[in-house]
Every structure is written in structure tokens, then in C-alpha cells.
Amino acid sequence: MSAPPFASVKELEESLRAHSYLPDRGLAVAIYLAVSLDRPLLLEGEAGVGKTEVAKVLSEMMDRRLIRLQCYEGIDSTQALYDWDYSRQLVAIRAAQAEGKPIDDLFGGAFLVERPLLDAIRTGRGAILLIDELDRADNEFEAFLLEVLGEFAVTVPEVGRIAATKPPTVVITSNRTRELHDALKRRCLYHWIDHPSLEREVAIIRTRAPDVRESLAREVAMAVERLRTLEVAKRPGVAETIDWANAISFLGADTLESKTALETLGAVVKDHEDQQVVVAHLEEVLGGDNTK
Structure with a gap:
């Protein structure tokens, strides 16, 4: 096994923080083990x-190319692995016919279109493969993916077997709209990412939005923490918390008051029915004392 990219969990944490990502200890350990042991990392949690x-x-920290496979309902191996450049094949056929030459090697490497999985296999160690929102794909695609992750190799009948000399680092995400198969989970290291604690969310706001005053960052983080306890369909994530703090600060406000909160609600709550719930509980969300 080659030397791990980070000497310790502490070194990894420091590097993550230097890139404005503030993990808790459990997540830092999971990432460290995944990149050190060449194991796919499965991250589940709510959106945001x-x-x-x-x-x-990780792509920035390790200076590796990020290859993203965005999953969706109906995705299959053609979209994920490889396809053929039919337009170029058609041009080649017409050119060969015009010159009276035989059509040769129509399904050779020159016409092979690499999709994210094949791209990652060929790139190998130089890639971070992100398989995003796997729960949106169906069971058949998940089973196919399990085979690819097993060997990091694929056989293209017309080209032959293509294998990674060393596997890429793999990160799989799921919003848990459905349960992933145990077979896939067994192949991965697993970590559940929850919404951050109040103190960590304040720190994240201050890191990602340095122009926001610490007092305002704390008020916004506390309000979002209360908001997440309401009966809303989509609880705001960290990105929405940052957007809200930025919006309020940009309007020149130093504190979170009801008028400003209502004016900027679209930065943190992105669903009409959810907005109605928040408006009905605004005093509770703001802590009961910011009603100006």
C-alpha cells in the first residue's frame, strides 16, 4: 500500500479548515480512513x-481532478460508463464511402466516448470520483455500480478490458430518499452527516461569509436551529444559513429583526408552504425578542 496522503487525522482536519470546510471529528476520521485505505466513502444526510x-x-486539497457522476431516475450504464460517438462514426462512414475505402475500426477507441465512470477508471489515482445522490438511481444501476467499484475495471467488447492501475478516491452521497443496499454499504466506509451544532454553524458562517459580524452570525444560526424544529418539508442546510446571513448583512443590518427576516426569507426557505409555516412561527424562530 502506498503512503497515505495525510500523516494523521489532525493534518487532514487542518487542511480541510484551510480550505474553509469545518468537519466534526467523526467526519474527519471517516475521510482520513477512506483516502488512506482506498475505500469508497458513503456519506448520507439531509440535503444541504x-x-x-x-x-x-478533497479535489482541491489533493490536487486531483474532480469527476462527477450526477445520479437521477432512469440513469443507466450508457450515461455512466461509456457510449459511442455516433455522429463521428457517421462522418467516417460517409468519408469512407466517398473514397471507396472499406469501413475499418468503426467501434475503436477513437470513437469511444468516456462517461464519468470510465473516465475515473482511466484517470485512476489522479481523480476524485463523486457519485452524487445515488439514492435517486434505481436498484439495477446500484447493482451495476457495485460491480464497477469491485474491480475498478470494465470490459468494452470492441476495445477490451480497461482497468485502473490504482483506484481513484470515491465519494458517494445519498439524501436517503430510499435505502441503499447492504452490499454497497459493506464495500464502503459510512458516515452520517447531520446539521452542525450551533457553535460549528456560527464558525462556518464566519469562515464562508467573513463580512458578516459574529453577533449577526450567531443570531442567524440560532434562528435556523429553531427553524429546523418546525414542521417544514425542507429543512434549510448550511448553504441556506450562509445565504441568509449574507443577505441580511448586505442590506446593512447588524441584527436579525422580524422585518429584515421577512424580507430575506427567500434566502433560507425555498418552499412556499414552508415559508407560510415560518411566518406563522416567526416570533418563535427569532427567539421572541426581535420583533422590530
């Missing part, structure tokens, strides 16, 4: 808690 950002930050 920072799952996708892990792969993006």
Missing part, C-alpha cells in the same frame, strides 16, 4: 449538510 462539498474540497 455538506456531503457533495467533501469531494470538491
Whole structure:
């Protein structure tokens, strides 16, 4: 096994913080083990808690290319692995016919279109492969993915077997709209990312939005913490908390008051019915004392 990219969990944490990502200890340990032991990292949690950002930050930290496979309902191996450049094949056929030459190697490497999985296999160690929102794909695609992750190799009948000399670092995310198979989980290291604690969310706001005063950052983080306890369909993530703090600060406000909160509510709550719930409980969300 090659030397791990980070000497310790502490070194990894410091690097993450230097790239404006503030993990808790459990997440830092999971990332450290995944990149050190060449194990896929499966991150689950609600939307907006920072799952996708892990792969993006790792790409920057480790100076590796980020290859993203965005999953969706109906995705299959053609969209994920490889396809053929049919337009170029058609041009080649017409050119060969015009010159009276035989059509040769129509399904060779020159016409092979790499999709994210094949791209990551060929890139190998130089890539961070992000398989985003796997729960949106179906069971058949998940089973196919499990085979690819097993060997980091694929056989293209017309080209042959393509294998990674050393596997890429793999980050898989899921919003848990459905349960992923145990077989996939067994192949991965697993970590659940929850919404951050109050103190960590304040620190995240201050890191990502340095122009926001600490007192305002704390008021916003406290309000969002209360907001998440309401019966809303989509609880705001960290990104929405940062957006809200930025919006309020940009309007010149130093404190979170009801008037400003209502004017900027669209920065933190992105659903009409949820906004109605928040408006009905605004005094509770603001702590009961910011009603100006």
C-alpha cells in the first residue's frame, strides 16, 4: 500500500479548515480512513449538510481532478460508463464511402466516448470520483455500480478490458430518499452527516461569509436551529444559513429583526408552504425578542 496522503487525522482536519470546510471529528476520521485505505466513502444526510462539498474540497486539497457522476431516475450504464460517438462514426462512414475505402475500426477507441465512470477508471489515482445522490438511481444501476467499484475495471467488447492501475478516491452521497443496499454499504466506509451544532454553524458562517459580524452570525444560526424544529418539508442546510446571513448583512443590518427576516426569507426557505409555516412561527424562530 502506498503512503497515505495525510500523516494523521489532525493534518487532514487542518487542511480541510484551510480550505474553509469545518468537519466534526467523526467526519474527519471517516475521510482520513477512506483516502488512506482506498475505500469508497458513503456519506448520507439531509440535503444541504455538506456531503457533495467533501469531494470538491478533497479535489482541491489533493490536487486531483474532480469527476462527477450526477445520479437521477432512469440513469443507466450508457450515461455512466461509456457510449459511442455516433455522429463521428457517421462522418467516417460517409468519408469512407466517398473514397471507396472499406469501413475499418468503426467501434475503436477513437470513437469511444468516456462517461464519468470510465473516465475515473482511466484517470485512476489522479481523480476524485463523486457519485452524487445515488439514492435517486434505481436498484439495477446500484447493482451495476457495485460491480464497477469491485474491480475498478470494465470490459468494452470492441476495445477490451480497461482497468485502473490504482483506484481513484470515491465519494458517494445519498439524501436517503430510499435505502441503499447492504452490499454497497459493506464495500464502503459510512458516515452520517447531520446539521452542525450551533457553535460549528456560527464558525462556518464566519469562515464562508467573513463580512458578516459574529453577533449577526450567531443570531442567524440560532434562528435556523429553531427553524429546523418546525414542521417544514425542507429543512434549510448550511448553504441556506450562509445565504441568509449574507443577505441580511448586505442590506446593512447588524441584527436579525422580524422585518429584515421577512424580507430575506427567500434566502433560507425555498418552499412556499414552508415559508407560510415560518411566518406563522416567526416570533418563535427569532427567539421572541426581535420583533422590530
